[in-house]
Amino acid sequence: MNINSRALVLTMGCLSFLNRPIHGAGKYLQVEYPPSTAANQLQIGVTYTMWIPDDVARFRCVIVHQHGAGRTAAEKGATAAYDLHWQALAKKWNCALLGPSYHVLTDATDASPGGSELWFDPRRGSDEAFLKALGELSAQAKHPELATVPWALWGHSGGGIWSDVMTTLHPDRVAAAFLRSGSFRNRPDFPQPDTPAAAYAVPVMGNAGVKEQERGAYTTTLARACEYRSNGGPAGFAPDPRTGHETGDSRYLAIPFLNACLAMRLPAKGSNRQNLTPVDMSKGWLALFLGQTAVPASSYKGNPLEAVWLPDERVARIWIEYVKSGTVADVTPPLPPFNVRVTSRGSGGNEITWDAEADFERSPRRVFRAKPEYWCWMCRRPAVRRLPVDEREM
Numbered sequence: 001m002n003i004n005s006r007a008l009v010l011t012m013g014c015l016s017f018l019n020r021p022i023h024g025a026g027k028y029l030q031v032e033y034p035p036s037t038a039a040n041q042l043q044i045g046v047t048y049t050m051w052i053p054d055d056v057a058r059f060r061c062v063i064v065h066q067h068g069a070g071r072t073a074a075e076k077g078a079t080a081a082y083d084l085h086w087q088a089l090a091k092k093w094n095c096a097l098l099g100p101s102y103h104v105l106t107d108a109t110d111a112s113p114g115g116s117e118l119w120f121d122p123r124r125g126s127d128e129a130f131l132k133a134l135g136e137l138s139a140q141a142k143h144p145e146l147a148t149v150p151w152a153l154w155g156h157s158g159g160g161i162w163s164d165v166m167t168t169l170h171p172d173r174v175a176a177a178f179l180r181s182g183s184f185r186n187r188p189d190f191p192q193p194d195t196p197a198a199a200y201a202v203p204v205m206g207n208a209g210v211k212e213q214e215r216g217a218y219t220t221t222l223a224r225a226c227e228y229r230s231n232g233g234p235a236g237f238a239p240d241p242r243t244g245h246e247t248g249d250s251r252y253l254a255i256p257f258l259n260a261c262l263a264m265r266l267p268a269k270g271s272n273r274q275n276l277t278p279v280d281m282s283k284g285w286l287a288l289f290l291g292q293t294a295v296p297a298s299s300y301k302g303n304p305l306e307a308v309w310l311p312d313e314r315v316a317r318i319w320i321e322y323v324k325s326g327t328v329a330d331v332t333p334p335l336p337p338f339n340v341r342v343t344s345r346g347s348g349g350n351e352i353t354w355d356a357e358a359d360f361e362r363s364p365r366r367v368f369r370a371k372p373e374y375w376c377w378m379c380r381r382p383a384v385r386r387l388p389v390d391e392r393e394m
Helices: 003-019 071-077 084-092 126-141 158-169 197-201 216-230 251-265 313-325
Strands: 027-033 046-052 061-066 095-102 151-156 174-180 204-209 235-240 285-288 307-310 338-344 350-355 367-370 373-376 383-387
Touching: 027 126, 046 126, 061 084, 061 158, 071 095, 071 158, 084 095, 084 251, 095 126, 126 158, 151 158, 151 251, 158 174, 158 216, 174 216, 174 251, 204 216, 204 251, 216 235, 216 307, 235 313, 251 313, 285 313, 307 313
Parallel strands: 061 095, 061 151, 151 174, 174 204, 204 235
Antiparallel strands: 027 046, 046 095, 235 307, 285 307, 338 350, 350 383, 367 373
């Protein structure tokens, strides 16, 4: 077997895991609610899946990964809590990771029967269901603080609208929000909620694909970010030059952004205090809206209320790369494997298996080949490499 075919065997073996959720260490909890027939309650069924890392004495936050509108988005969103990249961020900050999946019946984005607006407007019952789920999941986890800790919200499309409205309803609970192609601002026929002053203190990053500039999702998300800045809020916008309405590689901006905001805002580890720390605007970086460079806030020459806000230098440099290319290069090696095992398969060769951890610096769904070692970044399940008996490369 030549070196390229061996790499192909490993790659195909790893890709086979993509067809089902990948389970990391930790624990998965779940609650499910049927649709309500009451006019003032959630008329869409929903399943909440929560992942909690092991060995956490007290949780500090819940990271919410909210899918978009339509049946396909809901189906894919059902696996959000199993995403090892997001789990790595949650683990770093002693957070739970929550993936709601709404059981929409149609692809309608309005409030017609089975339509997605029935859930992405939290005032139609998903706010109440969300809070109820946190209470029940906290009981399952035997961590009552999960019902009251802050939230970090990520949402795509309808999920962005949901996250945006939730920030207006619960500004004191939201540590940060990342809105990918979704905001309620100026959405036609959508009752516009008031934005209290406290909401403008929440760090928000808007993000949308340049190829959807003619769509409302781009203009509403940009308008919301501009509104936040005009009110002195810590908000930014990142146009993605490679995509339309799909999320693309936005996770490589979203996760560092939320990481920086959690570092700034969460109460100290082990603290019983739930109050979020205000953002120190003096430590941020600023950039022109739709520009491609950023500087420390103290060096910015324009009107800061008309500039993109970025939480720190690291996120600023990631933002610069992202708005130019639509992605962020991974220049760091993966974490080393552990629990490496070699099993003889007789004439079939040796089978090498190992475990690996993801971290939030990079996506777990990559396969790395670095001769003479092979890295499978899919999951903590064993990756397998089979070598002929007479192979001496290893």
